[in-house]
Amino acid sequence: PAISVISRIDESTAAASLAQVIEARTGERPVLVSAATGEGLAALRAEIARHLPEDYRARSITAEVCESGDAVLLVMPQDIQAPKGRLILPQVQTLRELLDRKCLVSCCTTDCLPAMLASMAKAPDLVITDSQAFRTVYAQLPADSRLTSFSVLFAAYKGEAPFFAESARRLRALPADAKILIAEACTHKPLREDIGRVKLPRLLKKVLGDAITVTVTAGRDFPEDLTPFDIVIHCGACMFNRAYVMSRVAACRSAHVPMTNYGMAIAALLGILDDVAIPGVD
Known part of the structure; x- marks a missing residue:
């Protein structure tokens, strides 16, 4: 992969x-970038990370x-x-990795969860759900089953759980x-009931109340100055590699701004975060 760089922007008016x-x-x-002033160097490091x-x-x-x-049940809404x-x-x-690891994998949509659980000889060891279905799945979770979500798993896989x-x-404070x-x-065209632009802001x-302000960015658009924000909530970042996500984590840490992701934010807002299995977190 190639990265286009225009340097010495402190000496030129034609860079833009x-x-x-x-x-x-x-x-x-x-x-x-400017080597003299340091402008753009953080963005260049981020681009190198993005292309790994x-x-x-x-x-x-x-x-x-x-x-x-382990018996693992995947709850996957097809909306x-x-x-x-x-x-x-x-x-x-996730499905491919579970199969490679010789787990016993079952799949269903949210509406079929009661029938799926009733058909199983024993409760699944782990249930992995779409974070949007956390509330519904949590209400039906067997006592001996652990719960997590695809977004929570990718928070650890791509970021810093x-x-x-x-x-x-x-969040609640x-x-x-x-x-x-x-x-x-993603930079997809927003759909009706989009998770990042509609469902999560609504929740x-x-x-938290209507007085909060929610700003949404997509793709490579990420503010250089994060200090105006009280928290950053990132998607599962399936379109980014870990190095690029970690560059954003570093930016948040440097600005002393908390950063979480969709799955953990939804679980926290629903009051069930402590009942969710998070890789790397006791």
Whole structure:
């Protein structure tokens, strides 16, 4: 992969127009940097991280929440946001890893969960659900089953689970006029009932009050100055590699801004975070 860089921007007035030409021809936005002032160097490091191969320092998605031979039930709503005829990437990756690890895997949609549980000879060792179905699945969870979500698993796989969990626990203590940044990795056209743009902001306002301000960014758009925000809530980042997500974690830490992800935020807002299995968190 190649990264376009325009340097010495402190000495040139043509950098912005040149960047537009390069982006129009290549489809990639150049990074503008100045070695003299340091401007753009953080963005350049982020771009290098974004272009690293997906298997760079590969980690396991499920190793810390289940073992070989465990019965694992995947609850996967197939709503308007699910691509027709396919599963979303986190579901595919999780399913494949569980099969490779010789787990006993079952799958169902949320509405079929009662029938699935009734058909099983014993309760599953682990239930992995879409975070949007946390409330419904938690209400039906067998006493001996552990619960987590695809988003929570990817928080540990792509990011820093302990930091995310600690930050999620701070959600309910935010000021009434809190400013919240929701960061999506995808740049898809928003759909009806979109999780990042509709469902999560609605839940935040229901729990925290209407005085909060929610800002949504997508793709590579991520503010350089995070200090105006009280917390950052990131998606599962299935479209980013871990190094790139960790560059955002580092940016939040540097700005002393808490950062969590969709799954942990939803669990915290529903009051069930302590009952959710989080890799790397006791």
